[in-house]
Amino acid sequence: MEKPGHYLTAMRAAAPLVQNITNYVSMNVMANVMLAAGASPAMAHAREEAAEFAEIAQALTINIGTPDSDCGDAMAAAAQATGRLGKPWVFDPVAAGATRFRVTLADKLLPLKPTIIRGNASEIMALAGQSGAGRGADAGDPVAAAQDAARALATQYGSVVAVTGPVDFVTDGTQxxxxxxxxxxxxxxTALGCALTGVVAAFAVDQPPLAATVAALAYYGTAGEIAAEVCQGPGSFQMHFLDALYNLTPEQLDSTAKITAI
Ligand SMILES: Nc1ncnc2c1ncn2[C@@H]1O[C@H](COP(=O)(O)OP(=O)(O)OP(=O)(O)O)[C@@H](O)[C@H]1O
Ligand SMILES: Cc1ncsc1CCO
Ligand SMILES: [Mg+2]
Structure with missing residues (x-):
């Protein structure tokens, strides 16, 4: 694995077009975050065009945050097209397990083998069939409680699984x-996790998924640290966070990243 700055440089050089089928809360936040990072986001979720769009995008994200009866087919068709073309797709299982509808949706998408799954601890536990303390879109469990679930999902679906929280955990089932x-x-x-899923997808274009995910998380967390130093609260944090994502250099990232093999 190269240092994280290497993957940031590669992502910015590629400025990849990433298709996002995401929830209505996240759309604007996610697009702004991805633009600040250096990617090119496009929200395209209609059943009539999702799979066709997947042919031109370099990566795809699928987020089940505000699902409706139409979206399952669009999500599955886009994931299938992306997978068939050998491009990465990232699954964000927002509030997985909260309702039967979300469980059914996740059961439909997981067999399509996401390249990467990115969620909070409660969501990753729910995907693996474990009951946790999640409250809707918010985590209620510590990251450590989701490690076994993450490894099991990674092995079952051949995915890299990222559990985010105070200390993020990333696994491919082996490393x-x-x-x-x-x-x-x-x-x-709101939706900084959803937006991170888009950044992870951008980093994964033409790069090994485990290394790309680790680098994306270190980059995102570092930008959060820089913004938190100067903000007055969540409102000004969001503004400073976009600036930090935009201004962070690969050299800076290499010196701030706190990555450890477990
Ligand atoms: N307590 C914490 N301390 C440090 N960093 C955190 C903490 N909680 C979350 N993060 C960071 O916040 C980012 C988003 O992760 P989070 O786990 O909050 O996503 P999420 O629950 O899916 O969010 P959402 O669903 O609201 O979009 C990640 O970079 C993660 O490392
Ligand atoms: C608040 C919220 N509700 C559904 S999706 C979402 C955005 C954070 O996941
Ligand atoms: Mg989330």
Whole structure:
């Protein structure tokens, strides 16, 4: 695995077009975050065009945050097209397990083998069939409680699984890493996890998924640390966070990243 700055440089050089089928809460936040990072986001979720769009995008994200009866087919068709073309797709299982509808949706998408699954601890536990203390989109469990679930999902679906929280945990079922970057104020701004899923997808274009995910998390957490130093609360954090994502250099990232093999 190269240092994280290497993957940031590669992502910015590629400025990849990433298709996002995401929830309505996250759309604007996610697009702004991805633009600040250096990627090119496009929200395209209609059943009539999702799979066709997947042919031109370099990566795809699928997020079940505000699902409706139409979206399952669009999600599955886009994931299938992306997978068939050998491009990465990232699954964000928002509030997985909260309702039967979300369980059914996740059961439909997981067999399509996401390249990467990125969620909070409660969501990753729910995907693996474990009951946790999640409350809707918010985590109620510590990252450590989701490690076994993450390894099991990674092995079952051949995915890299990222559990985010105070110290993120990333595994491909064999190798695992902890990323200790980030700030406690980050979950006080809605959809920063959803937006991170888009950044992870951008980093994974033409790169090994485990290394790309670890680098994306270190980058995101570092930008959070820089923004938290100067903000007054969640509102100004969001503004400073976009600036930090935009201004962070690969050299800076290499010196701030707190990555450990577990
Ligand atoms: N207590 C914390 N301390 C440091 N960093 C944190 C903390 N909680 C979350 N983060 C960071 O916040 C970012 C988003 O992760 P989080 O786990 O909050 O996503 P999420 O629950 O899916 O969010 P959402 O669903 O609201 O979009 C990650 O970079 C993560 O490392
Ligand atoms: C608050 C919220 N509700 C559904 S999706 C979402 C955004 C954070 O996941
Ligand atoms: Mg989330």
């Amino acid at each position: 695992s890493y902890g990323i200790a970057n980030g700030e406690a104020i980050m979950p006080k701004v």
